Amino acid sequence: MSLRSALLALLRIGPMSGYELQKQFSQSVGHVWHAPDSQIYPELRKMATEELIVAEEQTRGSAGMRRVYHVTEAGEQAFIDWMNGPLKYQRTRDAAHLRAAYLESADQASVYAFLNEHISHWESELQVWEDEIATIEALESPMLNRRLAVTADADREVTIAYKKFAYEGLAARARSEIEWAQRGLQLSKRLERTAAETSP
């Protein structure tokens, strides 16, 4: 149900087409909840049949078609219910840490490659989130600004604060992953040296 909630969260900002939503998912929001277009379009159709959203169909040129979706009362309620209800935690399935537990079975070169790739992966994620935080602080986030335009003055600070809070959590996680992999590189070097000393 989280894909649905993510879509509703975006549509609450303002009516959007599947294509526009997909663009958002490939950017900032997609780094919290990823979804490819092949999942977005069918889900929007499903939500429309359940009347959580309604499509305003626009013709484009002679044959083109564009469906702009609006959140209905029922959709708004579904989102609020999701926000106030309990959250299901999916069980951990962490390939990197699984592999880390058995690194003694990998070649030394593969250990370095693995840890360095882990660092690059999380550094690029960190970059996205730090940029997003900076954009929010500078009040230059298009989506957030659209939302703020329809938000009561008193609620603006709260809206901004929670958005920053969310991204800061993801950034903290990324930093934790990077530090961990860096400790891993040091550990690996130390173990290699030890091995060389004991069996020369």
Next chain:
Amino acid sequence: MSLRSALLALLRIGPMSGYELQKQFSQSVGHVWHAPDSQIYPELRKMATEELIVAEEQTRGSAGMRRVYHVTEAGEQAFIDWMNGPLKYQRTRDAAHLRAAYLESADQASVYAFLNEHISHWESELQVWEDEIATIEALESPMLNRRLAVTADADREVTIAYKKFAYEGLAARARSEIEWAQRGLQLSKRLERTAAETSP
């Protein structure tokens, strides 16, 4: 392929039945890569047809049956290949942080409930990992000890070090999540007070 790798990693420790593997998955290993029994039994069957493992069939009493699996040469190679190959990172899909970004739409009570639940969730995960680290350090981990028994002296330190390293990474993540949610509680209190002051 990670479920498969996790199963191979455990079976490399020593031959085990589906039931024993399932027990391991519901304990320490399962907190890195969760898998229910309904996934384990069919996967073992599949791996057996692909000859990565072989089943030693034992009858139990009159009708009972027990299949103890051994890793074959091909299975060992498949594991080593997985260890040395690149790792696929699954795209982020984090319901907690998604919700956090829109907390202004939740009731104040739900915000507290959500953050407190996040804290309990990660505290219990942290507990598991810290216990596991302590068990490893005290050389009291049954699975690790079985592995060490068939490991050359020179490789023991490495085996222990990487296992601890893996669990430390997970513990660090848990701590990061707990701290984040605690900052969230403080933020939420501050915002509530601000709101009360501006519109009394």
Next chain:
DNA sequence: GCGGGCATGTAAACGGTTACATGATTCA
């Protein structure tokens, strides 16, 4: 005799990935 742990699965549904597929509009 009964409860708990041992032992094995099947089946349906759901969510996500990957590949395939098409065509229109807009601007250089």
Next chain:
DNA sequence: TGAATCATGTAACCGTTTACATGCCCGC
């Protein structure tokens, strides 16, 4: 005229979740 971007999907497959299903062995 051709490339980029807008715009919309389908289909097959795979992995995961949830629920269902059965029955033996051992110790109390």
